[in-house]
Amino acid sequence: xxxxxxxxxxxxxxxxxEITNDHGKILTPIFMPVGTAGSVKAIHQREVRKDIxxxxxxxxxxxxYLRPGLEVLKNAGGLxxxxxxxxxxxxxxxxxxxxxxAANRKIKEEGVAIKSHIDGSSHFFSPENVMDIQRVIGxxxxxxxxxxxxxxxxxxxxxxxxxxxxRWLERCCKRVDETSPLYGHHQSLFPIVQGSTYKxxxxxxxxxxxxxxxxxxxxxxxxxxEPAELMYEMAGEVCEILPADKPxxxxxxxTPENILECIALxxxxxxxxxxxxxxxxxxxxxxxxxxxxxxxxxxxxxSVIDENSDCFVDKDYSKAYLRHLMVGKEILGxxxxxxHNLHFYLWLVTEARKQILEGTxxxxxxxxxxxxxxxx
Amino acid sequence: xxxxxxxxxxxxxxxxxEITNDHGKILTPIFMPVGTAGSVKAIHQREVRKDIxxxxxxxxxxxxYLRPGLEVLKNAGGLxxxxxxxxxxxxxxxxxxxxxxAANRKIKEEGVAIKSHIDGSSHFFSPENVMDIQRVIGxxxxxxxxxxxxxxxxxxxxxxxxxxxxRWLERCCKRVDETSPLYGHHQSLFPIVQGSTYKxxxxxxxxxxxxxxxxxxxxxxxxxxEPAELMYEMAGEVCEILPADKPxxxxxxxTPENILECIALxxxxxxxxxxxxxxxxxxxxxxxxxxxxxxxxxxxxxSVIDENSDCFVDKDYSKAYLRHLMVGKEILGxxxxxxHNLHFYLWLVTEARKQILEGTxxxxxxxxxxxxxxxx
Numbered sequence: 001x002x003x004x005x006x007x008x009x010x011x012x013x014x015x016x017x018e019i020t021n022d023h024g025k026i027l028t029p030i031f032m033p034v035g036t037a038g039s040v041k042a043i044h045q046r047e048v049r050k051d052i053x054x055x056x057x058x059x060x061x062x063x064x065y066l067r068p069g070l071e072v073l074k075n076a077g078g079l080x081x082x083x084x085x086x087x088x089x090x091x092x093x094x095x096x097x098x099x100x101x102a103a104n105r106k107i108k109e110e111g112v113a114i115k116s117h118i119d120g121s122s123h124f125f126s127p128e129n130v131m132d133i134q135r136v137i138g139x140x141x142x143x144x145x146x147x148x149x150x151x152x153x154x155x156x157x158x159x160x161x162x163x164x165x166x167r168w169l170e171r172c173c174k175r176v177d178e179t180s181p182l183y184g185h186h187q188s189l190f191p192i193v194q195g196s197t198y199k200x201x202x203x204x205x206x207x208x209x210x211x212x213x214x215x216x217x218x219x220x221x222x223x224x225x226e227p228a229e230l231m232y233e234m235a236g237e238v239c240e241i242l243p244a245d246k247p248x249x250x251x252x253x254x255t256p257e258n259i260l261e262c263i264a265l266x267x268x269x270x271x272x273x274x275x276x277x278x279x280x281x282x283x284x285x286x287x288x289x290x291x292x293x294x295x296x297x298x299x300x301x302x303s304v305i306d307e308n309s310d311c312f313v314d315k316d317y318s319k320a321y322l323r324h325l326m327v328g329k330e331i332l333g334x335x336x337x338x339x340h341n342l343h344f345y346l347w348l349v350t351e352a353r354k355q356i357l358e359g360t361x362x363x364x365x366x367x368x369x370x371x372x373x374x375x376x
Numbered sequence: 377x378x379x380x381x382x383x384x385x386x387x388x389x390x391x392x393x394e395i396t397n398d399h400g401k402i403l404t405p406i407f408m409p410v411g412t413a414g415s416v417k418a419i420h421q422r423e424v425r426k427d428i429x430x431x432x433x434x435x436x437x438x439x440x441y442l443r444p445g446l447e448v449l450k451n452a453g454g455l456x457x458x459x460x461x462x463x464x465x466x467x468x469x470x471x472x473x474x475x476x477x478a479a480n481r482k483i484k485e486e487g488v489a490i491k492s493h494i495d496g497s498s499h500f501f502s503p504e505n506v507m508d509i510q511r512v513i514g515x516x517x518x519x520x521x522x523x524x525x526x527x528x529x530x531x532x533x534x535x536x537x538x539x540x541x542x543r544w545l546e547r548c549c550k551r552v553d554e555t556s557p558l559y560g561h562h563q564s565l566f567p568i569v570q571g572s573t574y575k576x577x578x579x580x581x582x583x584x585x586x587x588x589x590x591x592x593x594x595x596x597x598x599x600x601x602e603p604a605e606l607m608y609e610m611a612g613e614v615c616e617i618l619p620a621d622k623p624x625x626x627x628x629x630x631t632p633e634n635i636l637e638c639i640a641l642x643x644x645x646x647x648x649x650x651x652x653x654x655x656x657x658x659x660x661x662x663x664x665x666x667x668x669x670x671x672x673x674x675x676x677x678x679s680v681i682d683e684n685s686d687c688f689v690d691k692d693y694s695k696a697y698l699r700h701l702m703v704g705k706e707i708l709g710x711x712x713x714x715x716h717n718l719h720f721y722l723w724l725v726t727e728a729r730k731q732i733l734e735g736t737x738x739x740x741x742x743x744x745x746x747x748x749x750x751x752x
Contacts, residue, residue: 038700042707045692068675068700075676076696082678084692299444300451302458316421316460320452324414324444331418331707 011362022185078138158196239266275341289374387738389642398561454514534572651717665750
């Protein structure tokens, strides 16, 4: 994997870069649509590729391990072939599911015992077997196994957890370095900074994580319920420490506003279920603000969904039609909203990159942050 | 509306025709995908057009009347504009919903009082207001308001009901003839033959219906649970009487096998929810038989969904992947199966037409009937 910096903003820490790996190029800053179980929900692969123009998508190790399971994935030749996606893929490590399925798991130094959300069956995840699982899935970028702490989290727990995440990282690196990819393409391991909302812990973690000198670095444990200002403070602190010549990935973030602010702090990669999950529920993100398409006010608005977009869903369908589909729980409504939102998110990061390269990012960002967070 | 016969099979009653109306041409025999509430479920309009190559789709008057409602449809300029579909549309009259929502309605000579399946609100449908509603929806082909009898149905009820359907037809014709289309394109009213599974009633009804000399004729009250042989017998009997120079539409039919057999009896138009509804549940129709994609046997079948098809879903995805999506209840699975099945249904009627024109229909039909009804 190669990462080249192509430009920097003068008034913020924003950067434009280019990642190259065996499945293609990724222009940063980038947003990665979430394809939890090997499908970006409600969207055909050709639409993810041609209409949304996603450059990389994300898969969830925990979900893929449970279903379709490793045997199916291995015999398919990995996730790329299984789902028919030839561009880069990143997989998380399951650390976030350990956090979000808190009621069903037990964390120990050795690893995590967890009960399946599907059938209650018992499974054990360790830094080692999570690396092995990600070898089988075969993503281009794989994530270290970490503990994602909740918000709020008391200092002593945050510190102990972070230290365990660091020990787990050593085990992850060891396992990855003593094994090989299964499908002939390189896999890059990204470690994850933790430390909850404590600046000193975040600094310690960032320094520790950077010392492993992997091909990229990630920030976890944010966007778990803390105020946005606190998230920005932590992300900013960590970006100061993480090496500038490697991509920085802020996990699970966020709203269009969050993404713009974090680009300004020096983040290069983002993922979030918001555009698809909230889309399926009728929330549309646009340049001019947020639309709840189920509202009565759109009932007879026959204008196209987004007059600023050239995406087919934004030109083919009206707001009134989409509202009708959403109110009637028609599947097509979820399809349209998901494509619209992801197309917008990809437009947003692509435009941010252009503004960075043109030296106009900071002003543009400040204007856009106001626009995108309005309620229409 | 114009209907031209382009060819006839010598060994059966099958015909190849061409309907021309203000929204385009329809080559018959044709299958019409069902778009109940203004959406062919789980499929984008551009896919219905370009990938499935549907020439006409069906909308349900009852559903569209309830949601989005007439005000929204009227101000949109009709259903074509509302949903962004520029090819022909046919709407049913709600007669079938009167049948299928039997618990919630009361039938009188004047019309039918019915409770909404959405919110329990009360509505009254009469031959007159159903014509008015279909004027507002604006389909190219509109259906007479009829009573669809259940199976089995005793003779005296079937006879009385049929006679009322005939009286209702007079009222439908009167209303249509004294009103005008709202959006500048012509609307053709098709009357519906009833008479349950009684040959003499079917003959009486077909003669009565034909005497109205409308632009096309339909056969209703079949495919409601009777054995296929009985359906073929009734359809065959009616086709002998309905005029040959007008299209014949068999409502709500059916399996690929049913369609082939009924083409052989002289039917020109079909609609059915089966390809989409059963598709959403994992049943795939192919040239070689029926696949239940949820079965364990497809778990590691990495071959494409249908090697005989050039539709994108059949080439882009494997059986193992589609099975994974279906087992996990991923929306994309429903999208893929729906497109596959409708593409196959359209292929089937297109191929039938070709075989009719080439004089090879009968043998081909007998071979295909065996193939398509196998379980794979």
